[in-house]
Amino acid sequence: MATPKRRISHARTHNRKAKFLGSLKAPETATCTHCGEIVQVHRVCGSCGYYRGKQILKIGDKS
Ligand SMILES: [Zn+2]
Numbered sequence: 001m002a003t004p005k006r007r008i009s010h011a012r013t014h015n016r017k018a019k020f021l022g023s024l025k026a027p028e029t030a031t032c033t034h035c036g037e038i039v040q041v042h043r044v045c046g047s048c049g050y051y052r053g054k055q056i057l058k059i060g061d062k063s
Pocket of ligand 1: 032033034035036037045046047048049050
């Protein structure tokens, strides 16, 4: 089995990982137009169930 010829230094490992981890970011957020909650863009609102002005999900509706 092939083995690495040299040990990769901590700095080299860290530099490589930093490139990848630096490219990760939190999902884009917006405020819900119906209830004002912070929601992910292009997703149904988790608290009122509205998306683009229409009710998609019924949330907390027991009647
Ligand atoms: Zn909402």
